[in-house]
Amino acid sequence: MAPMEDVTDVAFREAFAKFSVPGEDFIFFTEFTSADGLLKADKIGYRKVASRLLFSSSQRPVVAQIFSASPENIYKAIKKEIIPRGFDGVDINMGCPDKTIIKQKTGAYLMQVPEIAKEMVLKAKEASGGKLPISVKTRVGFNNVDVNWIREILSVKPDALTVHLRTKKELSLVDAHWDLMPEILKIRDEISPNTKIIGNGDIKNLKEAREKLQKYNCDGVMIGRGLFGNPSFFKYETDQRDSAEKIKQLIFHLEKFGEFLEKDNLKPYHVMKKHFKAYINGFSGAKNLREKLMQTTNTQKAIDILKNMLDY
Numbered sequence: 001m002a003p004m005e006d007v008t009d010v011a012f013r014e015a016f017a018k019f020s021v022p023g024e025d026f027i028f029f030t031e032f033t034s035a036d037g038l039l040k041a042d043k044i045g046y047r048k049v050a051s052r053l054l055f056s057s058s059q060r061p062v063v064a065q066i067f068s069a070s071p072e073n074i075y076k077a078i079k080k081e082i083i084p085r086g087f088d089g090v091d092i093n094m095g096c097p098d099k100t101i102i103k104q105k106t107g108a109y110l111m112q113v114p115e116i117a118k119e120m121v122l123k124a125k126e127a128s129g130g131k132l133p134i135s136v137k138t139r140v141g142f143n144n145v146d147v148n149w150i151r152e153i154l155s156v157k158p159d160a161l162t163v164h165l166r167t168k169k170e171l172s173l174v175d176a177h178w179d180l181m182p183e184i185l186k187i188r189d190e191i192s193p194n195t196k197i198i199g200n201g202d203i204k205n206l207k208e209a210r211e212k213l214q215k216y217n218c219d220g221v222m223i224g225r226g227l228f229g230n231p232s233f234f235k236y237e238t239d240q241r242d243s244a245e246k247i248k249q250l251i252f253h254l255e256k257f258g259e260f261l262e263k264d265n266l267k268p269y270h271v272m273k274k275h276f277k278a279y280i281n282g283f284s285g286a287k288n289l290r291e292k293l294m295q296t297t298n299t300q301k302a303i304d305i306l307k308n309m310l311d312y
Contacts, residue, residue, distance in 0.1 A: 176201025229278025
């Protein structure tokens with residue numbers, strides 16, 4: 001599961017834990033979480049930042065994804081927040097292309113300052129003390145494809161490296177460069193043979209994920225946008241759900257959002273609305289149902305509409 005801003009929260013992950021029964025070869029990632037916020041935010045801000053690190057016992061193994069411009073803050077956040085919460089790993093974001101994040105000199109910006117990026121991995125390892133695997137999620141370059149960046153980050157031997165096979169400049173506007181995977185694996189074998197390489201980009205279903213693994217021989221694949229609205233992604237080779245199954249899954253997702261996040265004002269309800277189109281599509285009456293859901297102001301109102309559709 002790719003870490004996705006305002007998407008892969010505790011409620012989203014709980015739906016996958018229930019409906020996909022992923023098994024031990026599946027790894028959950030939290031949302032993109034600010035190490036600086038965990039360390040420096042006021043009481044209200046801290047509650048909201050820390051809510052990104054909520055997880056249940058059914059969401060294992062679970063990796064905390066954090067970001068910062070400061071290697072020292074990465075160290076402190078792992079010591080103070082990540083290890084005490086019982087995470088199974090730490091992932092450092094070095095690929096987010098958002099302009100606000102780039103201005104903070106973090107995310108994809110770190111590809112331009114490899115010495116700082118490498119220090120960050122080393123400080124994370126030091127903080128972990130061997131207790132947790134340290135991984136990095138990045139891209140194949142900033143403005144242009146740059147395999148030298150892959151060499152740089154592999155030189156500090158992260159336990160895993162997830163490569164979104166596009167540059168920062170390309171965002172998700174072009175096809176992922178899966179043709180680069182053989183070269184990336186060759187570099188890994190030369191520099192850090194124990195690092196697991198995970199490919200990311202353009203995987204729409206489990207069948208395609210298996211095909212990518214077989215064709216490119218990477219150690220794993222990470223799924224992002226393909227997960228939207230489909231918590232059964234890891235159960236079926238291709239999407240086999242009918243309208244009733246989709247609606248029941250959305251009800252569960254809404255219930256968990258209410259239980260974990262809305263109830264304590266940790267996230268506003270409108271964050272859930274991005275999921276409605278992903279769940280409610282491909283069947284008669286879907287458009288009308290989506291329009292009704294978009295008018296709702298809390299999870300319970302949306303749940304009531306959906307249950308009425310199922311004649312609960």
